[in-house]
Amino acid sequence: MAYYTALIAAWNSTTQPPSGVIGTALTGLTTAQKLAAVNAWTVSNVPASTWWASSQQLYECIVGSELLTLTQANRMELWAFLNTPFPKIGGATAPSILIVSTGFFPKATCPLTYANLVALANTVAGTSLWWQANGYTSPIDAGDLQAAGGLS
Numbered sequence: 807m808a809y810y811t812a813l814i815a816a817w818n819s820t821t822q823p824p825s826g827v828i829g830t831a832l833t834g835l836t837t838a839q840k841l842a843a844v845n846a847w848t849v850s851n852v853p854a855s856t857w858w859a860s861s862q863q864l865y866e867c868i869v870g871s872e873l874l875t876l877t878q879a880n881r882m883e884l885w886a887f888l889n890t891p892f893p894k895i896g897g898a899t900a901p902s903i904l905i906v907s908t909g910f911f912p913k914a915t916c917p918l919t920y921a922n923l924v925a926l927a928n929t930v931a932g933t934s935l936w937w938q939a940n941g942y943t944s945p946i947d948a949g950d951l952q953a954a955g956g957l958s
Contacts, residue, residue: 810954812940816844817957823847827936837951837958845945847936859926861888867922868911875915884910 816824817840822831829847832840865888873881911919937946951957 813946813954841946845937848933849936849939850933863926864888867919867926869918872911872916872919876910880910
């Protein structure tokens, strides 16, 4: 039942669609229409979504004066990281942009670079389907409604 907590809360929410959700309200719809609506709901810039950024995109976020606050060793490590030939992953499951999570550009001392990286994350992350953002492995179906306690 815990697996269906988000579905139950969204389905029964008095605010339709629930806060942060983009899509059709469930109020006054048949069960089939509600299922279609829930499966079409989207959520903008979901932190839990996995996304990718290129080295160039990350490099363009770095403010020169804040780069100079890094130690020489950290600048060399950052340079090596940015010169790897594969995309860099971000999101809650692989902490948001690796150069932020490793502490190269903390918000307190590098606010401009940090803000640029957050803006990139929001741009790259885009939108996710509600059911994906809430950890469901497939669109919601009638079996899920039954398993969630007989939602209708």
